[in-house]
Amino acid sequence: MDNYSQMLAFVWATEHGNFSAAARANGLTPSAISKLITRLEDRLQVRLFQRGTRTLTLTEEGSAYLVSARAVIHAMAEADSLAEAFPGRVTGALRIHTMTTFAKHQILPWLPEFLSTYPGLTVDVQVGPQYVDLFDQGLDIAIHSGGLPDSSRIARKIGESAWVTCASPAYLARRGTPTRPQDLLSHDCFNFGFHSAWNTWQFHGSEGEVITLPIAPKAVFAQGDLLREMALSGAGIVKLAQFHIGEDIRQGRLVPLLSDFNLAGKEPIYLIYSNRKHLSPRIRVFRDFLESKLKEHPWD
Structure with missing residues (x-):
């Protein structure tokens, strides 16, 4: 007796709502599905479904068995895939x-x-x-x-990943370091050249409010790496993802700005x-x- 086939038939019938749909989806006949589930109920000595004319309704025992059956089927699928994953x-x-x-x-x-x-x-x-x-x-x-x-x-x-406003030490030595978000409006900034939330420069204000700065970029680019290169060259200030420039910050090639004003969240x-x-x-x-x-x- 194939206990696993009975369990599969039970889960299929539950997912498809009736024996006919479960059979069509898995290349079997409705009678084959019905026989497998009947054998399962006989073996467990419980009724798993209340059988209607078109739909199946799980009994209390059926609902409990479904949780365990799905766990077993998932574990079997994982085990079968191990050999393939060598x-x-x-x-x-x-x-x-x-x-x-x-x-x-x-x-x-x-x-x-x-x-x-x-x-x-x-x-x-x-x-x-x-x-x-x-x-x-x-x-x-x-x-x-x-x-x-x-x-x-x-x-x-x-x-x-957080988004980090940053510039090179050379740029900051030449133009000064912004100490509040509004200072960015008098600096050379660069942005993405396509519509994106990444182009929105937001910070906390002095009273905790959210400030959205109307940055007028000196130039825009289609790729973040081009923005990074502009910042590394000392041309101006950019806002880029931490996964992108984390190493530049660790090495001191770029300096994070206005950290005290950053919005929470990543x-x-x-x-x-x-x-x-x-x-x-x-x-x-x-x-x-x-x-x-x-x-x-x-x-x-």
Whole structure:
């Protein structure tokens, strides 16, 4: 007697609402689903469903059994995937879309190690400043920050990053250091060249109120790395993500400004994939590798 098949049939029937739909979705006949569940009820000696003409309603015992059954099925799926996740067995093309700055500063430094660990994988890294749902075009993973649109995609938070107003020591020596947010209006500032919340420069005022400064940038750029280069060259002041410029700040190449006026809170960063079920080994190993590297090398 296949206890696992009975359990699967029970979960399928619960998820689809009736035997016919469960059967169609899983390549079986309604009678096969019905027989498996009847055998399960006989073995457990409880009734799991109140059977209606078109729908099924879980009994109290059925609701309790469903929790355990789903846990067992999930554990079985995880166990089955372990063999596939051995480095020599992870193969195929992994397609990733992320921000240019995240790719350069948080993926490229350890990507050679990842490719050496999983020699059967190839990686296609596509970049863009904002999240675009490309999963129907073969994308495996997206990594983006900030708010995400409502969708059926799975978003796993892998970190969070503050936004830092900063400039180089050379610029501050030449133009002076702002001591209050309003001072920025008389400095050379640079922004992104596309519509984004990242272009909003907000601070706490002297009485705790939120101040939004009408920054008039001297120049705008499509990529955060170009803003970083302007700041490093001593041209002016920028506002960039901590994951992007954390090393510059640690090395003293950039100096954080107006820290006492910063708003509380950080922007979340998400790893996004299309479906929680049947997560492919190539996605799983990349996710685990990325999370381990972010723990080893925190950007703050």
